[in-house]
Amino acid sequence: MASDYGLNFGPAERLAKDSARVRRDFWRKLKRVAAQLPFAEDLLAAYYCAFDRQTPRHVQMALLGAIAYFILPFDFIPDMLPVLGFTDDAAVLAAAIRTVASHIRPDHREAARAAINRGLAEDGVA
Numbered sequence: 001m002a003s004d005y006g007l008n009f010g011p012a013e014r015l016a017k018d019s020a021r022v023r024r025d026f027w028r029k030l031k032r033v034a035a036q037l038p039f040a041e042d043l044l045a046a047y048y049c050a051f052d053r054q055t056p057r058h059v060q061m062a063l064l065g066a067i068a069y070f071i072l073p074f075d076f077i078p079d080m081l082p083v084l085g086f087t088d089d090a091a092v093l094a095a096a097i098r099t100v101a102s103h104i105r106p107d108h109r110e111a112a113r114a115a116i117n118r119g120l121a122e123d124g125v126a
Contacts (some may be wrong), residue, residue, distance in 0.1 A: 022064055023051070025071045031120050039090050043070065044112030046097055049104045059100045066096035 026047060034040050049055050050063035069092045097104065 041112045045108045048108040048111045059103045066093045
């Protein structure tokens with residue numbers, strides 16, 4: 001686990017357990033920073049996979065942890081820093097996706113592309 005390496009992901013792990021808050025805060029932050037994210041489609045595909053009822057629970061938890069880390073206002077590299085701000089978020093997400101890649105299906109990726117094409121409107125959230 002992350003704590004084995006001296007990293008403290010406690011806040012993200014706690015947030016990941018509150019799926020309603022993850023949903024709400026995810027869309028708020030994504031809409032605010034989407035233009036700056038080269039990994040927005042991967043992040044959205046992970047989101048759709050995490051909230052897919054067919055996704056195994058352990059996969060959901062891994063992805064929700066990565067998404068929660070993205071949502072947190074305080075992380076290892078502050079998101080407001082130009083260029084570097086989202087590198088830690090991208091690394092955490094990439095690690096989670098690599099671990100559970102076989103569970104992120106084409107329909108999750110299609111939903112991600114569709115959300116981007118709609119201007120990131122999700123379930124009526126504007």
